[in-house]
C-alpha cells in the first residue's frame with residue numbers, strides 16, 4: 001500500500017525574506033569586488049604569476065564538485081530504486097543545478113576577461129579538457145532539468161529511471177572531468193596523477209551530501225514542516241561512509257605519491273612541511289573535516305542529535321574547502337622543478353616556495369558563489385513544489401503491512 | 413636528446429677537443445656574423461605568404477657563454493616589446509629571465525635565459541579552452557589577445573613558467589607587440605621581427621654587446637647556422653622527460 005508524497009511551494013515567513021536579503025547583500029559584495037578587480041587588474045588580489053589560481057577557484061571548484069555529489073540522493077532514489085530516497089530527489093536535483101551555477105559564476109567572474117564569456121561559448125578547442133568541461137556542465141544542467149521535470153510531471157514519472165541513470169553517469173563523468181583539469185597538468189608534481197579524477201568523485205559525494213543535509217534541515221526547520229528521524233539517520237549514515245571513503249582515498253593518493261620519487265618533494269612539503277598547507281591538511285581536512293564528524297556521527301551520544309548532525313555537516317564543508325585549498329593553492333606554492341639536482345634562482349621566483357595571501361575582494365567573490373547557489377535554491381523552493389509537505393517517517397517509508405487504512409496526514 | 417648519452421660517454425681528451433672546436437666555430441661564426449644575417453634574411457617569407465611548416469624557428473642557448481651579471485637579453489626584450497615594471501615583481505610580466513643554476517652536489521654554477529620554449533607539443537596550446545594559445549606552422553607559439561579569456565589554465569600547464577598574466581592597466585605600449593590587461597602573454601620569438609627577416613631582439617642584443625650565447629634560425633634548414641650547430645654539438649631540452657620537442661635548446665647543461 002503506497003502513500004502519495006505531496007510536494008508544495010515553501011511557505012516563507014519574514015525569516016525567509018531576511019535570509020534571502022542577506023544572500024543578496026553577499027552577492028552584491030561579490031559583484032562589487034569583481035568590478036574592483038576588473039578596474040584595477042588582478043594585482044589587487046593575492047593572485048600572482050606564481051599562484052595564478054586563488055581563493056575564487058577554491059570556492060568554484062568546491063561548488064562544482066559538490067554540485068555533482070549532491071545529486072547522489074536523487075541517484076539512489078532513481079537508479080538504485082530506494083523508495084525512502086524518492087521524496088528527497090527533487091531537492092537533490094535542484095541543488096545540483098544551483099550549486100553548479102554558483103561555482104561557474106565564480107569561475108567566470110574571476111576571468112581576466114569575464115566580458116568574453118561569449119567567446120568562451122563559441123570558440124572551442126577540443127583538445128582542452130577545460131573546453132570539454134564546459135560541455136559537461138551545460139549538458140549536466142539540461143539532463144538534471146529534464147530529470148526534475150519528469151519527477152514533477154506525473155505522466156512522465158515512468159521514464160524517470162532512464163533519465164536518472166543518464167544523470168548518474170553524466171555526473172560521474174563531470175566530476176572526473178573536473179578532477180582531470182588538475183590531473184592533466186603533467187608539469188606540476190602535485191597534480192600529475194590519474195587518481196585525481198576518482199578522488200574528486202569521492203570528494204563530491206561527501207561535500208554534496210553535507211550541503212544537502214544542511215539545506216534540508218534548515219528549510220524544514222524554518223518552515224515548520226516535519227522532518228522524520230529516519231530520513232536524517234539514513235542521510236547521516238551515508239555521510240559517514242563518504243567521509244571515511246574520502247579519508248581512505250586521500251591515504252592512497254598520498255601514499256602512492258610518496259612512492260614516486262619525483263613527487264616526494266611536493267608530498268613532503270604538503271604533509272610534513274609545517275606550513276599552512278600542512279595545517280589545513282591534517283587539522284582542517286583529516287581532523288576537523290574527517291575524524292571529528294565521523295566520531296560525532298557514529299557516537300551514540302551525538303549520532304542521533306540533529307544539532308550534532310548539522311555540526312558534522314558544517315565541518316565536512318569546512319574540511320572540504322580546506323582540502324580544495326591544499327590541492328589548488330598548495331600545489332602551486334611548490335615550485336616547478338625545471339632542473340632536477342640543481343638549486344635554481346631568478347628574479348621570477350624560480351625555486352622558491354611561493355606565497356599567497358587571499359585578498360578581501362577575492363574572498364568576497366568566492367563567498368558570493370555560495371550565496372548565488374543558496375539564493376537560487378531558496379527562490380526555487382519558494383515558487384516551485386520541490387519539497388514534500390511532510391518527511392515524517394511513516395510518510396517516507398510506510399510500514400510494509402499498514403496496521404490501519406492510509407492516514408490523511410500527508411494532506412496537511 | 414639522443415646526442416646527450418653520446419656526449420656523456422666521450423673521453424676527457426675528446427671532450428676537450430670538442431670544446432676547442434666549438435670555440436673555433438664560435439669565433440668563426442662571429443667573424444661570419446654579418447654574412448649569416450644576410451643568409452638568414454633569405455629564409456624569411458614574404459609578408460603576404462602564409463606561414464610555412466617547412467620552417468621551424470628555434471633557438472640554441474650556449475650556457476657556457478652566458479655570463480653572471482649580464483642581462484642584455486632581458487633588457488632588449490623589455491624594450492622591444494614595451495614591457496615595463498610596475499614595481500610589483502610578483503605580478504610584473506617577464507617574457508625572458510635569467511636563471512642561476514647551482515649543482516647541489518658539486519656546487520658548479522651556471523646561468524641561462526629561460527623563455528617560452530616554443531614546444532611542438534605545447535601544453536598551453538592543448539589546454540587552452542578557446543584556442544587562444546596556438547602554434548604557428550613555423551613553430552612559434554603565440555597567444556591571440558583578442559580571444560584569450562584570461563583563465564590562466566595555460567599558466568598552470570606550462571612546465572617552464574614562461575607565461576605572465578597582465579594584472580594591471582598598460583601604458584606606453586609598442587604598436588608591433590600588442591598586449592592587454594586580463595590576458596596572458598609570453599615570448600613571441602619577436603614574431604614581428606622574424607616575419608621581416610630579423611632575429612629576436614634578445615639574440616641581436618647578446619650578439620652585439622654580449623658573449624653571443626644565443627643562436628636563432630630555422631632548425632629544419634640543414635644549411636642554417638643553428639641546424640649545423642645542433643648537428644655538431646651537444647644540446648638538450650629542459651624537462652626532456654615531458655617529450656614536448658621544444659624549439660629552444662641548451663648547450664652545456
Ligand code: SF4
Pocket residue numbers: 539540541542543544545555559560561562563564565566567595596
Ligand atoms: S589564459 Fe588565455 S591563452 Fe591561456 S588558456 Fe586561458 S584563454 Fe587560453
